[in-house]
Amino acid sequence: MVQFGALHMQQALISIGMVGMALLSVFVRTRSSRKPVNAAKIMVPTLGMSTGFFMFVAPAFRVDARWALLAFLAGMLLFSYPLIRSARLVMDEGKVFVKRSKSFAFVLLGLLALRTALHSYIEQYISFPQTGALFFILAFGMLVTWRAAMLLQYRRLLRTGFVRNA
Template identity: 40%
Template structure:
């Protein structure tokens, strides 16, 4: 149970870190690199699956990927760009903050419930895969929206 508490506290700090980064990012113009790099950096976390205790069953993989992709819909819907001062900015969204906090609370509740039936290593593997399955479609959607505005702004096809 101690691992669940420690990882939950870590998740709360990460959630607030993401909120802080997101609010700060809205003040500066964005670019394709800022959209694409986070999932690439996060992908290194998949090395955890080299350790047997983190490996997942096919059903756990399927569940984590489906839930992550469903959660990504909320993030995609609340991530919009706008052209300001001849640059592309991520629009601030009050809904994004509530959605991110809601997803964090849901994650903590699920982790608490599932930790009684799923080994902590496998559960960690599932939540990593869930987060990755949420971030990749979200960033792909952001990239597509960014490229549309980039073409509009620079007239490139």
């Protein structure tokens, strides 16, 4: 019975932490839109996140390759799309800025809610560390795709001076 309570406490703390990180992310993203971007600023978060793949050194985090591929594709094809649509690049006085739509914060929070619901469902079937690993891969697929789209927009904007509606 004690383990049952401890497990719920752990999940509650993780959920609170995820919401806190999401709100922090919205705050940081909103503030960063005031500063110009460059190719490095667009891609560095992807490189930073890639260090998380070291978790797979520990056997508890290893998942079936098919599951990993499905998680990556879901992040790439489904979860990245709202992010790509809610942020675009604009040029102002020769500098490139990220112009976020008014729905950007809601998109981030909506994706968090969807990921949390899926996380709760999936962890019924596989271990807690494996669930975390799959959602890390999903988030990585989402981030790589979103940042690659931003990089393409950035290069197009520098080359032509404008970006078509993405």
